[in-house]
């Protein structure tokens with residue numbers, strides 16, 4: 001099964017993308033596609049459109065367009081639920097010890113990494129960033 005992750009502009013900009021990706025590989029995820037991308041405002045608004053009415057939406061879009069990010073497609077058994085376990089809670093103050101957000105996130109907004117929340121959303125989010133041909137087959 002595949003899922004989508006994004007190393008966000010806080011972690012990418014401070015040079016911790018490699019450490020985070022190594023953490024994910026050590027947790028059994030195979031990278032099957034990757035890119036570096038500077039999101040436009042329209043792209044960030046579209047990606048997070050489910051949060052459009054939330055008070056933090058404008059600030060979230062500012063953050064996600066503040067520098068390049070790194071979307072990746074990751075593969076392993078139970079990829080969606082396992083990735084969410086490995087990255088920890090949205091708020092680093094609530095993230096379990098040793099999770100990516102406990103180790104690398106600055107705040108609930110600048111939280112280092114995104115992960116799809118369901119298999120259905122994983123396919124939608126994968127299609128948002130990658131054309132079908134870009135994903136390693138198998």
Ligand code: CMP
Nearest residue numbers: 051056060090108109110111113114115
């Ligand atoms: P992510 O898992 O990418 O999904 C939505 C993002 O919105 C979340 O990570 C955070 O970056 C951000 N976010 C969620 N809740 C809040 C909040 N209460 N305040 C600020 N940002 C938030």
